[in-house]
Amino acid sequence: MSKHITPTEAAALIPDGAVVSVSSSSGLGCPDLMLKAIGERFDSTGHPRDITTLHPIAAGDMSGIRGVDYIAKKGLLKRIIGGSYPSGPSSAEPPLIWQMITNNEIPAYNIPSGIMFDIHREAAAKRPGVLTKVGIDTFVDSKRQGCAMNDLAAQDPVVKRVSFEGDDYLFFPSIVPQVVIIRATTADERGNLTYEHEGAYLGGLDQALAARNNGGIVIAQVKRITKEGSLKPHDVRVPGMLVDYVIVDPDQKQTTQTLYDPAISGEIFRPLESFRVPDFNIQKVIARRVAQELQAGSCVNLGFGISANVPRILLEEGLHGSVTWVIEQGAVGGVPLLDFAFGCASNADAYMPSPYQFTYFQGAGFDASLLSFLEIGRDGSVNVSKLSFRPHVTAGAGGFVDITARAKKIVFSGMFNAGAKLAIVDGKLVIEKEGKLKKLVNEVEHVTFSGKRAIEQGQDITYVTERCVMKLTPEGIVLTEIAPGVDLQAHILDQSEFSLIIAEDLKVMDAKLFGEANIGLTLPKKSARVLEGTFNG
Incomplete structure (x- = not known):
């Protein structure tokens, strides 16, 4: 018997006061039609009211997939908890959900995406919650903001510090969803789900288990329905026993601004020459310098921003495949995509479910991470x-x-300050006009990464900008390299709110970084893995 119902019928199943978990990553895997149906039902009937929504990764974007904005309505939303939220340029109208958050209309929280998936897993197993060191001494910590994004959220904490076995941990109580909304490509009549056109599996299975094991319902949005028994068992990522209802959106986008690209879902492999390499500019200089921090044979995580271009640097330098890229949505290997398709990869080696990718990250199984910064604090913290x-x-x-x-x-990368007018002339960096906003500040507004904890744990931290390279040490942030053409005092020291330590062997950044020709990049080989001496983390 088919589980197919209309979006309107599915929206009517959501009771007032429900906790609703939504699987998505911006435009990737977003069950947009289902969220639209919920918003339309509320507009016409006033129901469902006062729901809490959980979003391990953002639902929707600023480019045609509205996602959570369909349900960002007074009376409909009571509370929202997200690993991330839709974002956009400062010149654009803020998403409706951001307007509700900044106007303090609903409590809003930002729990790290991996912990969001952990919360679902614990709820599925009917365990009390997540005990973790992830987030200690950051905004996640109850000693700081405790994940609260506004004043209303601060009044109702979602995390607390606890002592366990003589050590400090953060504790997140399990949150049980009554309704889970996930997305796939194909459902058969029994609700078995396959993901053949999706760019990632995300966390739909874990979310579905959390609802099913606690008496809730699971609604799946798909592109098409096929006959019972026609799907290969090995291809089914969420079994029909966990799926209660299926709605169909034949026009669902694969990801932001992409209706369908078979290379994103691993159905074909693109020729390497089809990937665009970065134009020569300041950002490319930074990405090249970041690439010099890598080792061949490493597994390296990538974040959004300048660092997302590093795989293209290796491609241009003839080193594609020397590093395995891993991104939080689940792709392993291949060429991570840019701009609106970030979170997807073409020519991937494998796709891991996001919850397991985050387990890999939380336990530091990978070798390095390349990320961006908005602010760097005196203590090395990053916002x-x-x-x-x-x-x-x-x-x-x-x-x-x-x-x-x-x-x-x-390796954190970004511009040294905001708004500077820069040029590259004859292999040298020219600062034509200084920026108005300093990014090296005495204290960051939001501690997303704790410099203090990094020192305690012995993490290797580097900051790469267009005008210098810096390292975090127990004594402070040390300036190790300076760009050719830059005045140390005027362009670096005077542009920081705190004093930088100047390395005794201060070097000039490689001049090749500042030229249009390839830099002849070579990567030292990663040392062979040996069995580590401790096993308790």
Whole structure:
């Protein structure tokens, strides 16, 4: 018997006061038609009212997939908990959900994406919650903001510090969803789901288990329905025993601004020459310098921003395949995509479900992470999650806190300050006009990454900008390299709110970084793995 119903019928199943968990990653895997139906039902009937929604990764974007904005309505939403949120340029109208958050209309929280998936897993197993060190001494910590995004949220904490076996941990109570909304490509008549056109599996299975094991319902949005028994068992990612209802959206986009690209879902492999390499500019200089931090044979995580171009640097330098890229949505290997398709990869080796990718990150199984920064503090802390004067430009932390919690090596990249007018002339950096906003500040507004904890754990932390390279040490941030053409005092020391330590062997950055020709990049080989001496983490 088919489980197919209409979106309107599915929306009518959601009771007032329900906790609803939504699987998505911006435009990737977003069950947009289902969210639209919920918003339309509320507009016409006033129901469902006062629901709480859970979003391990953002639902919707600023480019045609509205996602959570369909349900960002007074009376419909009571509370929202997200690993991340839709974001956009400062010139754009803020998403409706951001307007509700900044106007303090509903309590809003930013729990790291990996912990969001952990919460679902614990709820599925009927365990009390998540005990973790991920997030200690960041905005996640109850000693700071405790994940609260506004004043209303601060009044109702979702995390607390606890002592266990003589050590401090963060404790997140399990949250049980009554309704889970996931997305796939194909459902058969029994509700078995396959993901052949999807760019990632995300966390639909874990979310579905959390609802099913606690008496809730699971609604799946798909592109098509096929006959019972026609799907290969090995292809089924969410079995029909966990799926109660199926709605169909034949026009669902694969990801933001992409109706369907078989290379994103691993059905074909693109020729390497089809990938665009970065144009020569300041951002490319930074990405090249970041690439020099890598080792051949490493598994390296990538974040959004300048660092997302590093795989293209290796491609251009003839080193594609020397590093395995891993991104939080689940792709392993291949070429991570840019811009609106970030979170997807073409020519991937494998796709892991996001919850397991985050387990890999939280336990530091990978070798290095390449991430961005908005602010760097005196103590080495980094902010990527909040700017009060432009809140909707940031998406929250996403998986940033999970990834950086124990990462062995992190390379943060970004512009030294905001708004500077820069040029490259004859292989030298020319600063034509200084920026108005300093990004090296005495204290970051939001601690997304704790410099103090990094020192305690012995993490290897590097900051790469267009005008210098810096390292975090127990004594402070040390300036190790300076760009050719840059005046140390005027362009670096005077542009920081705190004093930098100047390395005794201060070097000039490789001049090849500042030329249009390839830099002749070579990567040292990663040392062979040996069995580690401790096993308790």
